[in-house]
Amino acid sequence: GLLATRWALTQAADAMRGSRRRVHYLSMEFLMGRAMSNALAALGLDASSPELLGGQGPALAEVLAREPDAALGNGGLGRLAACFLDAMATLGLPSFGYGLRYEHGMFAQAIEAGQQVERPDEWLDHGNPWELLRPEVRYSVGFGGAVHSPEGGPRWLPAEMVIAQAHDFIVPGHGTEHVSTLRQWHARAARPIDFVAFCRGDHAAAASHKQTADALNWVLYPDDSTPAGRELRLKQEYFLVSASLQDMLARHAREGGDLRAFGEANAVHLNDTHPALVPAELMRLLMDDHGLGSDEAWAVTTRAVSYTNHTLMPEALETWELPMFEAMLPRHLQIIYEINHRLLREVRARHPGDDALAERVSLIDERGSKRVRMAALAIAASHKVNGVSALHSQLMVDTIFSDHARLWPERFINITNGVTPRRWLMQANPGLAALIDTRLGVGWRRDLGQLQALAKHAGDQALGEAFLRVKHANKQRLADLIERELGIAVGATSLFDVQIKRIHEYKRQLLNVLHVIARYQAIVADPHRDWVPRTVVFAGKAASAYVAAKQVIRLIHDVAAVVNHDPRVGARLKVAFLPNYGVTLAESILPAADLSQQISTAGTEASGTGNMKFALNGALTIGTWDGANIEMALSMGEEQMFVFGLRADAVARARGAGYEPGACIARDVRLAAVIEALERGDFNPAEPDRYHSLTHALRHDDRYMLCADFADYLRAQDEVDALYRQPQAWATRAWRNVAAMGPFSVDRTIAQYAAQVWS
Template identity: 40%
Template sequence: MNTNDFRGALESELSRSFGVTAENAAVWQLHDSISRVVMENISEQWKQSTEQHMSGRRAMYLSMEFLMGRAVYNNLLCLGLTEVVDEALKVHGRSLAELEDIEDAALGNGGLGRLAACFLDSAAAHDIPLDGYGIRYKYGLFKQSIVDGFQHEEADNWTKYGDPWSVRREEDAVEITYGDQKVLAVPYDMPIIGYGTKNIGNLRLWQAESAEDFDFAAFDSGDYDGAVKSQNDAENISKVLYPNDNTDKGKVLRLKQEYFFSAASVTDALRKHKARFGTLDNLADYVTIQLNDTHPVIAIPELIRQLIAEGYTFDGAFGIAHKVFNYTNHTIMAEALEKWDSKVVEKVLPEVYAVILQINEKFYADMYARRMDKAQIREMAPIGDGKVKMAFMAIFVSSYVNGVAAIHTEILKNDALKEWYEIYPERFQNKTNGITQRRWLALCNPELSSLITKLLGNADWVKDLDELKKLEKYADDENVLKEFMAIKEAKKHQLAEFVKVHDDKDIDPDWIFDIQIKRLHEYKRQFLNALSILYIYFGIKDGSIKDFTPTVFIFGAKSAPGYRRAKAIIKLINEIGDFVNADPETADKLKVVFVQNYNVSYAEKLVCAADVSEQISTAGTEASGTGNMKLMLNGAVTLGTYDGANVEIVEEAGEENNYIFGARVEELAEIMPEYDPREILFKDEKIKRVLDKLIDGTFSDGGVPSDQEGSFRELYKALTDGASWHVPDHYYVLGDINSYVETKLRLNADYKDSLAFARKCWLNICNAGKFSSDRTIKDYAENIWKI
């Protein structure tokens, strides 16, 4: 479409739907109408792509989360319509920038959901028949505000003004049966537009609705709550992403969610395949299913259950399931490998549990045939200790199991899943995660994108990120580096303006922007960062740290609502911020800012402005990370541990161009059995001085009882005595703090040589090609999905 065509279509749509003109339309009306025009324009192309996917071999990507973010800008970019639409709006005195006010589709919590979104983008761009399947949450994650330093959660009603990028497909609704209720799964399809191609992928999100009509008799008798009970119980299933599962009801709801979208997706696949081919015998020739973590693993016994209902024997159904399913592992931590109470599974999903029992018996038979030690068989069985072990069931049934970074996969093979690897070495692969450069550079950083395109002479990098390697020849070109530095300065100014409007906080664009943005979890060690800031603060105060380059430490994170210790860390960061920011003696050196409601759209601004990318998880705990890749791609150096994809980042860009600190995996294996963090406190007065602030009344935790999780004293005890299942300082915060601070200060000093520091940043950009999700998805397609 050209500008005039689009303008005419937009004016017609605004008039027809809302009775307004482009000049006086509300922002949401403008967004809705732009979306409708685009959706109408791509409808035939989308239909043809869907037919192509269904007629050949295709992959289904099942994920509890799809953190899509705001669709409009990315869709216009992929269609090459950004300038067309912006020019059409300018005629009416409007701008695409106004659409910043449109809500993100916050249907994810962090890297897992954002990875899924990037994979769909890459598959669409490279004509790979991959379609996503998940849940259409009414409220997404939550909107976060910071009130008196505490995280405050509010419902995130992202469809308040409608959802113009989705199409309801009533004809494909599926009835889902639980032990105590039946619900309808109604699909909404969202187009995933491929950049520079006619291929359009599909994201199918299932919405839970009541299978029973409104109970008029109950209403007529005055039982108003009872009249809508069935409706409310059904809708609760797709109401909220990750309902708090600290209660039994919460656990049941979480299990129902997982089965809901998994069963609906399996049913959808079988229906359509049988309608097209008349048989399910060749299902595995045409359909492969990737399980993104353990949440959708319940799809395995569900597929077997449905195949048995179609007349297959258990062994025949198991054989098909083995060929169809593949499992992506996202963690090495035993506590994060999902397990369900067997009694809960049996009560909620009685027919599925019967199949899980058969899977378990087959596992025993297969392992006995291998003459495996009986104690080891019991340890590895899909059912044991009264639990259904989802990861173990996935590994036993699936064709392939993959980790998401080189070090992560090696840990799985040599430690976390060693026994499984010894039995099935051919099943294990590595697929280092990636990000889409369409959203995370072309869209969010047009200034840097223009420079890259100018230097390369074309924009081929938007579909082939390896092209960035050619930019290495400019690493010593002072003019190019200065142009890059000017872009970074402009992005810092833009971020500063946004933070002022969004959070009412002032940050100085001339300072170092040291940024840690990710889900709030203990292993990601925002706690370590916070303590290091206090360490530096006291060092500046007592003169032991001199000539410190002014730095603003920016945090963005959400904690799960029920994760009290993580929420206490948010409060602590804000307490430290208030304490440090108010001191006139350090006001020209240090500032701490915790931004509210960190999401995809906020991330798009933060990654472009960062000088320093904080990736400081305890070595061996972060499976991969993708935030590290986004920051690297936009020219930040990594300050991090030898963990996850950091390992590969420094392999690609050079350790000399990044800042690695801390104990490594193999060192921790030797250290932790004898580790006593109190010895550090006895020997190191500077660390003790920092940690004492948690218990001496300097900071307020809001009066949480000192023995309860979520108090600052309990944070202190978690480091010194251990807490819940933790051994003392389980994540080696105190053990790594000196190495961390020393490395932080070395980076701080290096920044003074602006050209040399810019060179490090530039070389990170040049070597980011490996971390495109295009590379990752092609690897899946070739080596797992056989597409």
């Protein structure tokens, strides 16, 4: 077909790219969404056209709806990676994405008795027509064994081998003939069965190595609360890294490249620490398999490698216990020791006598049981390290990586995240996209900066009314979905108040629930007041082993069960949790949102991209001064957002001064009433102490400062209500939001990476 031809031509052109570097983007997850609707949009075909299927059989919309989301990712990290691939293809950047082909995703989320239940995501049950098996592209990947040092240097003899088999997923550019590749690796046993064991009747032993290989393909982020789970995660990460680097080196050789020039011709980018074994594996391949010296291999590695950090939480920076690491990857540990020796020699030469500094930046954490620090390895080997919003990048060099930034300040830069307007506006919200076209034409789809021209039309009454009509139609579609899926009837004229993202304590879905309870209590206390009707929508998955996050999901359902059936409340407040959040569900929710909740504790959210998608679709933001919220506020004007809460410096000061949540509760009767309702079991009378752990944490610890921000959050919510009573003023502000989103295109993000990191 047309895309296949363009794909082949793209690969041929990339091979002849001259001095341009090919970018290799390694990520444990890519949350791609449905491929067919994206391909139609990339080809400039109107998915609503009846001619596309020749008038026979099912309607195209029905066909599109049958495609499952590719379960290759989970949250913002994976969706960012997918947006990056879209932009690389659209900008014509020579590029490859590399990931793993998970058979069951992270999990499919179901809700039973108000609680999250994890099930395998069977997205491959009917195959995947958008991928191509590449039987000729396969590499051996080893684990375990020992390192021998005969003449000629160390040789690793793995105890276990698996085959990495390539499956290619096509990524078409928009408004261009460029088609990029996401190469996913699928693990296969090096030999089908142990025939000797089979013949003696030990069938389980005969197939054990096949099961070991298959386990690498099963799920994204296996539960790491057990040694077996941690071992499987490390295996998956090394499997991705080794297969991808072998593939890059083979392609470089086919194109006639000298291995010493690999770093000049190729950029290898690490999306977070999951692929941080790249430096050690690239060094191993260059030295052990291709005969380069240690200094030569290090020069190639540091020229090629760059790293994006996505978290400020020390506990989220991957480390591996040294005995497990050594047992699985003995040669890599030797190489890490060698890299560490280089690093510490440099540190001691530049800062003689500062043993504490050397200890803090070492690749090995010597405190307690020894661990390998993956972020430290990524930084040591990278020529550039970036954060993903201005605040995050500043906090990164001020806090978790302050010592590294002191050693190599020139390595650390900021590149704020972005989103693709093709999927998140053009495809998700065709009504709004068409409305923008009437004022701007279609050029904004590849040059989002053109949206700024809408600012002068923001107060146009006819445009405001047209916006409200589009928004109402989108809200009615979501209301229909909520009734169909959950049996909850919601009014499309109510304010749609939305928080959709991974469930995590720092993202503070619990703060949202506390407001819902406070609002419920206020309505019951004063039912005759003229309340602005609200529909509060949640969606998101909690990690399978994350007890506190799963408790929040259960609380949302308990609160919803009471609120939605209380006749005193009626249509004035509804709560809906839509299960199994993913790209396709987001495409239904985002265009319908009036209010976007971006309420993380200041200083915890690296960037966020949901905030950008909502604003692009004309939702107003209630949010903290955190992540990319800040840059969005600066772009549109802080007064266009409902900003609340302590800022990052105030959070740090409060913690430093011995923050006491009990004092906040004592001086706010609304907060006290909400917490007391939870402690009484008002929403779960059959088990009144169900949320004791949550309320105890709020009263005595409150790590994420919910109590400190509660009163200001309610003040901002009152401002939301007041503005929603003025539809024209609301529409004007919505247009100002849309007009300010030009800088948040992923095309700008990728152009910045290309110029500052991959050039």
